[in-house]
Each structure stands twice: as C-alpha cells, then as structure tokens.
Amino acid sequence: MLVIGAVVIRVTDLEGQIGFWTRALDYVVREPVDDDFALLRPREGEGPAVSLDAHHSERVLPPRIHLDLYAEDQRAEVARLAELGAREVPWDRRPVDADYVIMEDPEGNRFCVIDAEGWTGWAARRLR
Known part of the structure; x- marks a missing residue:
C-alpha cells in the first residue's frame, strides 16, 4: 500500500x-x-x-498537477490567501456553479480553493 x-x-x-x-x-x-x-x-x-x-x-500552463485546498469558508480563505500574496486566476471556461476558485501563489504555482460544503472526503471531514 x-x-x-x-x-x-x-x-x-x-x-x-x-x-x-x-x-x-x-x-x-x-x-x-x-x-x-x-x-x-x-x-x-x-x-x-x-x-x-x-x-x-519551466512553468507550464495549464499545470500538469495542482493542489486542491478544501475550505469551510471559501470566500474568507480566498481573501486571506490574497492578503498573503496569492492571486485569483480568471478562467473563461469556469462553470458558473463551480465549487472552486483557481489561485496561484506569489511565484505562479496554481492551486484551487474548494468549497468543502457537501464534500465527504477525508479533507472535508478534517475541517469539521
């Protein structure tokens, strides 16, 4: 295993x-x-x-791999991460009802902030 x-x-x-x-x-x-x-x-x-x-x-876009970070309060976490130096990445194909926000760290490494509401995986359970 x-x-x-x-x-x-x-x-x-x-x-x-x-x-x-x-x-x-x-x-x-x-x-x-x-x-x-x-x-x-x-x-x-x-x-x-x-x-x-x-x-x-070399930076490749879209990245071949990225982190999905689960949040109890997605809006607050996106704002907090922006204050730390991250930025939101606009994407014209993002669905209106998407449960994720694409961001990148200060060096451009991308990650998503996922709204944990409704998720049942171990990451979401750890938040509760």
Whole structure:
C-alpha cells in the first residue's frame, strides 16, 4: 500500500515560499532547512507534507498537477490567501456553479480553493 507523504513544489525564492505556504496552510517547517529544500508539515493533526524544492523549473500552463485546498469558508480563505500574496486566476471556461476558485501563489504555482460544503472526503471531514 502507498500513501502520499508529501507534495513537492518547485520554487525560486525558498524563504518567500516558506513564508507563504506556512501561513496559507498553518504548517510548520521541519528543521533544519537546507539551502535548496524545506519540508513543511501540519502544525497539528495529520495530512500530507509540502516540500519546497528550490530548483529552476519551466512553468507550464495549464499545470500538469495542482493542489486542491478544501475550505469551510471559501470566500474568507480566498481573501486571506490574497492578503498573503496569492492571486485569483480568471478562467473563461469556469462553470458558473463551480465549487472552486483557481489561485496561484506569489511565484505562479496554481492551486484551487474548494468549497468543502457537501464534500465527504477525508479533507472535508478534517475541517469539521
């Protein structure tokens, strides 16, 4: 059996991205931090780690993979993430009744903020 232990995000500004993602997810840094790598883990409870890997990577749009972040209060989380430096990504094919908002971190790594209302998966259950 396999489980996801960490999702790795390629970054340019390691310190800046540590600041964004620790605040965005309420994660903490596992010490020590290398010059080009940091592992972030949930402050409390369980969940996958996020590793930040400071190596050049070509940006591809649409990205081949992205994070789906579940939120109890989607509107409040989108606003909070924007205050941290994320930005909403407009997409003309997004359905009117979509339960997600596409965003990107300060370096352009995309993720979605999902309205957890009605979801029953482990991520949504963890929020309740």
